[in-house]
Amino acid sequence: MKSKTATASERTPLITTLPIASPRPRYPHAVVRRFCTIALASVLTWFFLSVAVSLTLFPDGHGHHGHHSHRTWPGWGRRKVDYDQLKRILLDTPSSEKAEEWSRYYTAGPHLAGKNYSQALWTKDLWEKFGVKSDIVSYDVYINYPVDHRLALLKKEKQDDGASAWKVSFEASLTEDVIDEDPTTSLADRIPTFHGYSASGNVTAPVVYVNYGTYQDFEDLIKANVTLEGKIAIARYGGIFRGLKVKRAQELGMIGTILYSDPGDDGDVTEENGYAVYPDGPARQPSSVQRGSTQFLSVAPGDPTTPGYPSKPGAPRQPVHSAIPSIPSVPISYQDAIPILRALNGHGPKVKDFNKYWNRNMGLQYKGVHYNIGPTPDDVVVNLYNEQEYETTPLWNVIGVINGTIPDEVIVVGCHRDAWIAGGAGDPNSGSAVLNEAIRSFGEALRLGWKPLRTIVFASWDGEEYGLIGSTEWVEEYLPWLRGANVAYVNTDTAAGGPDLFVSAAPLLDNLIYSVTAEVPSPNQTVPGQTVFDLWDKNIHTMGSGSDFTAFQDFAGIPSVHIGFDAGYKAVYHYHSNYDSFHWMEKFGDPGFVYHKAMAQILGLMTAKLAEMPVIPFMATDYAKALDSYVKKVEDKLGAALHLPQVEEDLSVLAINDDEVYFELRSRAHNTSALTTTSSSSPPDAGSFKTHLRRLHHALEKLTERAMKLDKRAKHLELDFEGVPWWHWPARIKLALAIRKVNTKYKYLERAFLHEQGLDGRPWFKHVVFAPGLWTGYAGAVFPGLMESIDAEDWKNAERWVDIIESRILNAAKGL
Numbered sequence: 001m002k003s004k005t006a007t008a009s010e011r012t013p014l015i016t017t018l019p020i021a022s023p024r025p026r027y028p029h030a031v032v033r034r035f036c037t038i039a040l041a042s043v044l045t046w047f048f049l050s051v052a053v054s055l056t057l058f059p060d061g062h063g064h065h066g067h068h069s070h071r072t073w074p075g076w077g078r079r080k081v082d083y084d085q086l087k088r089i090l091l092d093t094p095s096s097e098k099a100e101e102w103s104r105y106y107t108a109g110p111h112l113a114g115k116n117y118s119q120a121l122w123t124k125d126l127w128e129k130f131g132v133k134s135d136i137v138s139y140d141v142y143i144n145y146p147v148d149h150r151l152a153l154l155k156k157e158k159q160d161d162g163a164s165a166w167k168v169s170f171e172a173s174l175t176e177d178v179i180d181e182d183p184t185t186s187l188a189d190r191i192p193t194f195h196g197y198s199a200s201g202n203v204t205a206p207v208v209y210v211n212y213g214t215y216q217d218f219e220d221l222i223k224a225n226v227t228l229e230g231k232i233a234i235a236r237y238g239g240i241f242r243g244l245k246v247k248r249a250q251e252l253g254m255i256g257t258i259l260y261s262d263p264g265d266d267g268d269v270t271e272e273n274g275y276a277v278y279p280d281g282p283a284r285q286p287s288s289v290q291r292g293s294t295q296f297l298s299v300a301p302g303d304p305t306t307p308g309y310p311s312k313p314g315a316p317r318q319p320v321h322s323a324i325p326s327i328p329s330v331p332i333s334y335q336d337a338i339p340i341l342r343a344l345n346g347h348g349p350k351v352k353d354f355n356k357y358w359n360r361n362m363g364l365q366y367k368g369v370h371y372n373i374g375p376t377p378d379d380v381v382v383n384l385y386n387e388q389e390y391e392t393t394p395l396w397n398v399i400g401v402i403n404g405t406i407p408d409e410v411i412v413v414g415c416h417r418d419a420w421i422a423g424g425a426g427d428p429n430s431g432s433a434v435l436n437e438a439i440r441s442f443g444e445a446l447r448l449g450w451k452p453l454r455t456i457v458f459a460s461w462d463g464e465e466y467g468l469i470g471s472t473e474w475v476e477e478y479l480p481w482l483r484g485a486n487v488a489y490v491n492t493d494t495a496a497g498g499p500d501l502f503v504s505a506a507p508l509l510d511n512l513i514y515s516v517t518a519e520v521p522s523p524n525q526t527v528p529g530q531t532v533f534d535l536w537d538k539n540i541h542t543m544g545s546g547s548d549f550t551a552f553q554d555f556a557g558i559p560s561v562h563i564g565f566d567a568g569y570k571a572v573y574h575y576h577s578n579y580d581s582f583h584w585m586e587k588f589g590d591p592g593f594v595y596h597k598a599m600a601q602i603l604g605l606m607t608a609k610l611a612e613m614p615v616i617p618f619m620a621t622d623y624a625k626a627l628d629s630y631v632k633k634v635e636d637k638l639g640a641a642l643h644l645p646q647v648e649e650d651l652s653v654l655a656i657n658d659d660e661v662y663f664e665l666r667s668r669a670h671n672t673s674a675l676t677t678t679s680s681s682s683p684p685d686a687g688s689f690k691t692h693l694r695r696l697h698h699a700l701e702k703l704t705e706r707a708m709k710l711d712k713r714a715k716h717l718e719l720d721f722e723g724v725p726w727w728h729w730p731a732r733i734k735l736a737l738a739i740r741k742v743n744t745k746y747k748y749l750e751r752a753f754l755h756e757q758g759l760d761g762r763p764w765f766k767h768v769v770f771a772p773g774l775w776t777g778y779a780g781a782v783f784p785g786l787m788e789s790i791d792a793e794d795w796k797n798a799e800r801w802v803d804i805i806e807s808r809i810l811n812a813a814k815g816l
């Protein structure tokens, strides 16, 4: 499969320069470390010389006061580029042609995690050429590479002599078709189809169709007395993180898992509906395979052998059995899935005999699949063979830094670089290209003499695909520094796969996101002058997981935003497939690379506002209000649990059409049979929990009141800042100190919601408000401690979580 010799030479340069194991350093690398040491050693000097002077001498009004723009100020500290000029540069510099050029480079060859040192080096050199000092920061991580695989359908057949023998009735290709007009698909060194962190194994058994493989899908199978133990699961992709499908199958005694992409989940754009398939049209290429990680992401991301601490050479390593699967799994195309699903025809119940959650998106009926559940009889079995090589190998993050004037206020902006395939034009290289364009734009400003108020750190992460490894290890390494200094983290990943803006973020950042998107012109000028904001559904999703913001938001308590343009349903996005290629991007995803340009403008402007506004552009009130709405969500869920049939019924009507509701509902880890039998004894406990919950509203009233005061004060200071003339030293210094105080409160607000012991059964996740759902993996669960306790009907634990959350809210209020 993959040639190991070809990549060995890629890694050699770094192996020789790997640092020897050392005590955990507190800063990212020499540049920042030196910078901060000096800064910390001279807090007083810094206060008066840096903050006071910068805010005093820099007269630019940040925003609408363009009249300052071209004034310069004599002497030390003069500001050559003010915010208005910076904004112009960040809007004018990004170009579609350049983004296309970067995209062409990154998608030219394989760049699986830890396999392409030259792409890291190239990225570092490019950033330095733009004027941003950069370094490669490496970790030694435990990951797998594919060696061999096989998937075949076997039938026992009677021979002429009366004896019976196994015959291969179908051999899955496990490869994606070569397409002449898409050169990426024919690269000699293209990456085989496989799962990150999958177990090696060779199993042969009857097969069972398990729908999406959600927690509740498996519960339904148990209720219907479908034998799971000793069988191989075939699950459709979608909705929840793939590793959790494998996890539940494994827990229930299944011995292998096959994951396939059902075209029924592609919306209307299907071959069945008359759309041509890629490359002739926007429908899914039938041989496309979704690779991806099967790590148990909702338990902990990062290197599974070093949970909570960085994978530096020599670091102690933990056993991995609770973090990654022990049963083998393979991803397949729908072309390969059809014969296996057909083999189930006539065996076991049909999905029609099951509830409505099983009767949606059946995209292969027209191909003769009846969607029987099985299992197949003992004389119709599948052989699943999977061989993976595990090794501990270096990964390479590229880290660039622009020093700011205030050393302990830092903005981090990142995107990963590794991909499952040689292409990855959408995931992640639209993001890599966009990040390069944003950095090139900041480089233009630097050339004109601009220096940011706050330090900006850029990151090109490696190993995201296996489990957010590069970013997680980096955050784990620099945790003390980040907790003290990191104001916000801005993430992009698939930055431009189509025209639909997707945003998830911490509520502190909502207002900033609205204002930035309203300043960037949409590439769609059907109505002249319309902005990205105008064409966006304005839905800001809660933080879950699934990209590199996870360690920042959920582990370190740093408010984060994740932003990108999605393909939507206009053209099927071939996620983690060979067809996420430069050619697909050019033809269907983002012709002309215009959404790449828009995202580079958004990224630049968002970073600039975070780094340049004298008052950090957060809204504490939005956070307090969001928290109150989350408590209401918990109350609704409790209501649903207590008055089961009716509320659940209402929800289920919604659920069939709304994926988010569907998968939230289907991922509840309650045992419905247990629920109906014990519900008569639960009300008293649940009732006391309900009263308990009300305390959160009281605590939130306190937080809201303080948050409103803080936001009001911030607004005043912002106006004062524009009003006080630059030469009025005493007033400017007083103002600078007041702003500093407000900014510090903003900076630490998110941190107040960390609970050191972490969530139940997953101590790595420390945020009491945001975490990926335990059984969804991607989607954000709010107040996971409460939600999971309700699912489990553990009212005692639920009350314990009310106490924890209440103390966190009061802690946050106190901090304001």
Ligand SMILES: *[C@@H]1O[C@H](CO)[C@@H](O)[C@H](O)[C@H]1NC(C)=O
Binding pocket: 031, 034, 035, 036, 038, 132, 133, 401, 402, 403
């Ligand atoms: C950032 O500041 C540190 C300490 O003052 C300095 O050593 C480093 O060279 C600076 N980096 C850049 C890119 O200016």
Ligand SMILES: *[C@@H]1O[C@H](CO)[C@@H](O)[C@H](O)[C@H]1NC(C)=O
Binding pocket: 006, 007, 010, 105, 106, 107, 108, 109, 110, 111, 115, 116, 118, 119
């Ligand atoms: C690394 O990436 C470059 C640029 O995409 C590519 O040309 C090269 O073949 C890759 N190297 C390896 C070892 O895969």
Ligand SMILES: *[C@@H]1O[C@H](CO)[C@@H](O)[C@H](O)[C@H]1NC(C)=O
Binding pocket: 150, 202, 203, 204, 385
């Ligand atoms: C898998 O196991 C079967 C016997 O159970 C054996 O016949 C077959 O050769 C094995 N496959 C591989 C690739 O080792």
Ligand SMILES: *[C@@H]1O[C@H](CO)[C@@H](O)[C@H](O)[C@H]1NC(C)=O
Binding pocket: 225, 227
């Ligand atoms: C459940 O299945 C087992 C065998 O798999 C069978 O022995 C048993 O009778 C079934 N029970 C019901 C209630 O269908």
Ligand SMILES: *[C@@H]1O[C@H](CO)[C@@H](O)[C@H](O)[C@H]1NC(C)=O
Binding pocket: 499, 524, 525, 526, 527, 530, 535
């Ligand atoms: C472009 O904008 C128009 C007008 O706002 C809208 O109706 C249309 O759906 C948009 N097209 C795309 C591809 O977003």
Ligand SMILES: *[C@@H]1O[C@H](CO)[C@@H](O)[C@H](O)[C@H]1NC(C)=O
Binding pocket: 222, 671, 672, 673, 674
């Ligand atoms: C669900 O609850 C029932 C009744 O308490 C129990 O018999 C069954 O084993 C449980 N199932 C699972 C998967 O925990």
Ligand SMILES: [Zn+2]
Binding pocket: 416, 427, 428, 464, 493, 494, 547
């Ligand atoms: Zn990605």
